[in-house]
Amino acid sequence: MKKVITYASYFFDYLKHGDFVSIISAIKYVLNKSSHGSDRIIRTSLGTFFCRKNTNDFQFANYYYEWGVKKYLLDHRNEFTLFIDGGACIGSYSILLSRFKIPCIAFEPIPANFGVLEKNIELNNLRSMITPFPLGLGDRNSMEQFTFDPINTGASHCGNETDLPGCVAEISTFDSLIGKLNISLTEKIMFKLDIEGMEVEAILGAAGFIMKYPHITFIVEDKHTGQNPIKNTLNKLASFEFGEIDEFNFYARKIV
Numbered sequence: 257m258k259k260v261i262t263y264a265s266y267f268f269d270y271l272k273h274g275d276f277v278s279i280i281s282a283i284k285y286v287l288n289k290s291s292h293g294s295d296r297i298i299r300t301s302l303g304t305f306f307c308r309k310n311t312n313d314f315q316f317a318n319y320y321y322e323w324g325v326k327k328y329l330l331d332h333r334n335e336f337t338l339f340i341d342g343g344a345c346i347g348s349y350s351i352l353l354s355r356f357k358i359p360c361i362a363f364e365p366i367p368a369n370f371g372v373l374e375k376n377i378e379l380n381n382l383r384s385m386i387t388p389f390p391l392g393l394g395d396r397n398s399m400e401q402f403t404f405d406p407i408n409t410g411a412s413h414c415g416n417e418t419d420l421p422g423c424v425a426e427i428s429t430f431d432s433l434i435g436k437l438n439i440s441l442t443e444k445i446m447f448k449l450d451i452e453g454m455e456v457e458a459i460l461g462a463a464g465f466i467m468k469y470p471h472i473t474f475i476v477e478d479k480h481t482g483q484n485p486i487k488n489t490l491n492k493l494a495s496f497e498f499g500e501i502d503e504f505n506f507y508a509r510k511i512v
Contacts, residue, residue, distance in 0.1 A: 338358070343448075401424060
């Protein structure tokens with residue numbers, strides 16, 4: 257029943273904007289993991305998005321995709337003044353929150369995804385609100401081999417799988433970027449981490465930031481790593497309050 261409600265919500269958002277191609281693409285994606293055969297620019301309740309052919313970009317652009325996380329962000333949007341997106345993909349979360357005049361910093365290591373992220377920032381005239389970085393977050397500064405999923409582009413991850421294309425991408429610690437980000441200690445920060453199993457490494461690479469900055473809330477996807485390793489890593493750096501968001505995501509709010 258939950259899936260039916262989810263798919264009905266997707267359908268409603270596409271239908272609202274007269275996007276019948278995305279409705280057909282969604283059906284094709286469910287049936288055989290394919291989608292539309294040409295690059296497209298679509299309009300959803302999130303904004304305007306460039307969608308690559310034969311990918312599920314159209315799904316990421318839907319207002320109701322990962323609705324539990326979006327609802328949490330929208331319900332708490334008055335509680336933070338800066339949004340940091342670790343693993344931004346095509347930029348849907350930053351574009352959503354920019355509508356509420358919340359400055360965003362978006363990290364995306366996969367070159368093909370980063371190009372679409374930049375294009376979507378331009379399409380929505382949000383260059384002044386979103387600062388993108390072509391980087392992944394980890395526990396070291398290095399160049400790493402990534403696996404690029406050419407269909408489910410958001411599932412691309414660090415490591416090399418022979419049955420999928422590969423690319424080289426840059427990884428940085430968040431702590432090494434603090435100087436250029438110029439984040440005030442008074443900022444109330446919402447930090448989303450959805451980086452396909454590298455969440456613990458990203459937290460270790462942000463240890464100094466976590467210990468120094470008082471107002472931080474994380475939203476973390478635990479699908480690949482599990483909650484306990486992430487929570488244990490956070491609790492070694494500071495005290496946190498934890499809570500569930502949906503089946504794959506939880507929040508961690510630093511206790512001052």
